[in-house]
Amino acid sequence: MNRARIGTLLATLIVASALVGPLLVPHDPIRPNYLVRYAAPSAEHWLGTDGLGRDVLARSLAGGRVSLAITLGATALAVLLGLATGLAAAGLRGLTDVVLTRGFDALLAFPGFLLVLLLVTILGGGVWQTVLALGVAGSPLFFRLVRAYTRSELRRDYVLAGTALGASRARLLFRHALPNFLGALAVQAASTAATFLLVEASLSFLGLGVPLPTPSWGNVLQDARSYLTRQPWAAMGPGLVLATAALSLQFLSDGFRDRLDRASR
């Protein structure tokens, strides 16, 4: 089985568990139940319960929805921001190009995690704020990619031919240049999504991302940290799923790249 297949399979499993899982587990992921605090794994609570008596499995599954949604949203935002600005810079050139390039260079001059941290602090914690912070912090990479690809595509002969036939600038950019590097964007997008997943978890772990009591993989693990030595299993389940999710995205990215390499040969 190649990496793309494994990646697709794992990603499907994880997305399905996040979508369907919360419907199958009969426990509320948010409401405390003080009668069963710190319960060991049992038939009733597969991963035990946390310090507020909430089912860890229910919280992990519900947290998956939040973490995956943030990752998906932030990746889409980063790609769209990069596409819009990158196409504008390469298509319009001149001052637009200089200003955009300098601006994104300045963002790239921040260590990535610090930039996300500052943005989240400025925006305040929350699901949408995290999406915005990750999307903005991730956009310089896509800007550079789109700008470079568009510039090289615009130098090709088919663009000259298109211009001679009277095709508009927009048509050349969107209908002709863009489809040629969508594959390369997909490779980067999947890899960026893997990073975002881990960064979002770190933010929530630090208490700066998704605010409690809404569960996300990061803050479920933050809970687990406080009773790690007493109940290591509470940290194992969500951590393993988080790592597997990141792995599946990395596999998808590698798989896309292999396919592209084969296609270009």
Add this chain to the structure above:
Amino acid sequence: MLRFALTQTVSVTITMAVVLSLVFVAMRALPGDAAAILGGLDTEQAQVEAIRRDLGLDRPLLAQYGAYWGQLLRGDLGSSIRERRPVTSVIMDRLPVTLSLAAFAFTLSLAVGIGLGMLAGRTRGSATDGTTLAFTTVGLALPEFWLGFLLILLFAVQLGAFPVIGYPVEGDIGVRLWHLTLPAVTLAIPRAAQIARLTRARVLEAMAAEYVRTARSKGVAPRGVTRHVAANALPGLLPLLALELGGLITGTIVVEQVFGLPGLGLTLLGSIGARDYPVVQGVTILAVTVYIGVNWLADLLQLVSDPRLRFE
């Protein structure tokens, strides 16, 4: 080459100016009123206004911006609200922990990353190569803090070989390193994976070159071939290494939190929580300066170590 180095330096200076201006804007965008926070609870409006005047926060933004640059150029980062002392002295107190941790982690990731990458690249398709590939794939997918949990559970709780959390205020270098080992390994694993991945790719590229075929056909020993390959492959790693090293000054935040190490990262988090924005600003300025500086150094080093670049 001198000209190239000069343009590079001018470009870095511009970037630095833009970035420090961004930091100024970001700090003014942070939520909360610095004067009210400094005054604390139960402060009269008049007192808050007096504090605001003292801090110069009542002046026009442009004047504040000028004052910000004046302070920066004098190496003055203002005073911590929480600790009521200069930000520079707060940073100096915490910097050694973070620097030792970063240096320890970086050394580990260099040794393991380059070692594994070279080995895997030279023995393509072997079991070693496969194992390295598995390590790099998994290493990149592990959340740092969770990796920290695993190491704590295994080496600190089960085996009792290392302390669970904390850092000695006093103690000789051995004790300190002992406390930093698990955090450094936590930081090193994903970075080593990244470095090994790129090293392997660079080595494979270099191995495909014709001089390798020539060297082999004239009977150069494998060790000699490795030396040639390394000389060609390793300078290409410098940009990645600079990113990793420069990022470590704040990349330690999560791990400092997991292991309770009183470094810059914990200070930054605590200051964000307490709205002690002068410290947030000071740590941010230090982090971006180091990050940009290290990347600039790497560019120059690459120029020195790879003569081919000098003619481009």
